[in-house]
Amino acid sequence: MASGCHKQPVSNAKVGTQNKTSLAALEEFHQRGGLPNFFRKVHEGKEVKVAYIGGSITEASEGWRSLTYNWLRINYPHTPFTEINATIGGTGSGLGVFRMERDVLDKQPDLVFVEFAVNDSGQSPENLYRTMEGIVRKTWKANSSTDICFVYTVAENTFGDLLKGQYQRSAQAMEVIAEYYQIPSIHMGVEVARLSQAGKLIFTGKPEENPDKIVFTSDRTHPLSKSGHPIYASVVKKYFEKMDGAAQPGPHPLPTPYIADNWETAQMVTLPEPSSSTHWERLPEGIAIAGDFAKFMPSIYRATAPDATLHIKFKGTKLGFYDIIGPASSMLDVTVDGEKKQVQRFDQWSNYYRKGNFYLDDLSDGIHEVTVRVPGHEFDKAKILKIRKIEITDPSLYAENGWYLSNIMVLGELLSFQWE
Incomplete structure (x- = not known):
């Protein structure tokens, strides 16, 4: 165990x-x-x-x-x-x-x-x-x-x-x-x-x-x-x-947790609105993606320029991102407590838009600082789609290399969040 x-x-x-x-x-x-x-x-x-x-x-x-x-x-x-x-x-x-x-x-x-x-x-x-x-x-x-x-x-x-x-x-x-x-x-x-x-x-x-x-x-x-x-x-x-009728009604007791580090403190965090001085915008209601995903993602934010960045500070063990993956998705540069890595938010299923999520795992219980940058670099999307034998017929749909983010997910406590 x-x-x-x-x-x-x-x-x-x-x-x-x-x-x-x-x-x-x-x-x-x-x-x-x-x-x-x-x-x-x-x-x-x-x-x-x-x-x-x-x-x-x-x-x-x-x-x-x-x-x-x-x-x-x-x-x-x-x-x-x-x-x-x-x-x-x-x-x-x-x-x-x-x-x-x-x-x-x-x-x-x-x-x-x-x-x-x-x-x-x-x-x-x-x-x-x-x-x-x-x-x-x-x-x-x-x-x-x-x-x-x-x-x-x-x-x-x-x-x-x-x-x-x-x-x-x-x-x-x-x-x-x-x-x-x-x-x-x-x-x-x-x-x-x-x-x-x-x-x-x-x-x-x-x-x-x-x-x-x-x-x-x-x-x-x-x-x-x-x-x-x-x-x-x-x-x-x-x-x-x-x-039907097999048990007596009443409140359900909450015993001592079966596993102490269970995820009952998991939070889906609503993000603050970015200002016009940042490289981010909230998708307006008239945009198709905003309407298609509104049920579970009432607010969706888009990087509007290369090098759009997020700065996050939290206390806990896990940080996640609730996003949308699709033709316009790209690579992300993620820095966690000074250590850099690349996260690919485009895969062989990205010929259409769908809800996605990913997490930063294996974090010790404590305070962490995370930076996420959208570099906007081009990469070979056609090669990735060929894994499923999908051909790109309209290159304009894949020209953008950005990121669509709805929420962040924290197992712990969010200390600060900043758009840049």
């Missing part, structure tokens, strides 16, 4: 994932404390707000999120529901924990679904303890009556774990936090594995080539809306019905 962990480790037997030896024995649901406060409001007919935070599998417009939300509305017709869709494709709990206040908790949810197992598949268990515990503790500090449900999905690269009778590593780590805080969890991928083992389902394929099988996905990760997502939604529905 990493340093800083609580001294009462959760047993794997309780978690129900590590010691399984067959798919038939694998539990897809752990009720634990259930969702009593959610169901109390449902049966009282009061407005109920349901939040979903996760990646692209939950973001899908005709996916398990919309299917389960619509099921709630139909199954409890006398309860007015409001959906809080806080999903962002390609992101994990490391960004999610920083987004919790603004994108989820400020909207006062009664229930929060948390789905990050696929996008967090490359993270170490210790990192996931920190981020997932941060999400839980932030939620219950904001409102101890908010119920939480962890849900796990699966991609082809970890599907073999389920077939062998165990959760993938990311879900196992999340189960440790779920068990410690008595949060219910549902692994939607177990049913997919059972259907596959029975010869009824092909995980990745083309429906037209497999008319006698359920084809779950065509890209190894994202369930098909007609045949994959309904399986996920049916599993959630089954266990929601089981949890």
Whole structure:
């Protein structure tokens, strides 16, 4: 166990994932404390707000999120529901924990679904303890009556774990936090594995080539809306019905943290407006990028000239940047406590604009000074895009070498911020 962990480790037997030896024995649901406060409001007919935070599998417009939300509305017709869709494709709990206040908790949810197992598949268990515990503790500090449900999905690269009778590593780590805080969890991928083992389902394929099988996905990760997502939604529905009335409502206790250096202090910092004397500007509302990303990035700042610079001083262990990557992105010169390095904010997916984030890692707990400069130098974007066989047909779209920044993220305390 990493340093800083609580001294009462959760047993794997309780978690129900590590010691399984067959798919038939694998539990897809752990009720634990259930969702009593959610169901109390449902049966009282009061407005109920349901939040979903996760990646692209939950973001899908005709996916398990919309299917389960619509099921709630139909199954409890006398309860007015409001959906809080806080999903962002390609992101994990490391960004999610920083987004919790603004994108989820400020909207006062009664229930929060948390789905990050696929996008967090490359993270170490210790990192996931920190981020997932941060999400839980932030939620219950904001409102101890908010119920939480962890849900796990699966991609082809970890599907073999389920077939062998165990959760993938990311879900196992999340189960440790779920068990410690008595949060219910549902692994939607177990049913997919059972259907596959029975010869009824092909995980990745083309429906037209497999008319006698359920084809779950065509890209190894994202369930098909007609045949994959309904399986996920049916599993959630089954266990929601089981949890209705199964526990007594009341505030959720906040015990001693499971891991002392969890990310409950993670902050998404709103930046001050740059003055006209700096090399920065806030994107006006009429600019397409500003409108396209306004839901999660209400303010976006652009470097207006080469050598635009940020000066940041903070006390803590981690500094992150919430930005936009795309055709106009470039290299950044980053200096941390006198040590210089280059950060590339253009990659093989940068033929379109998308939300991004990166962090300065391995910082000691203390005061740090960081400078970020946008040099504006040209580099071979075409070569980078060729990794995905993308050809540049309109060079003017890639001519700019700048940076689009929305927020900074601090694990600790921001001491000063300056545009230049």
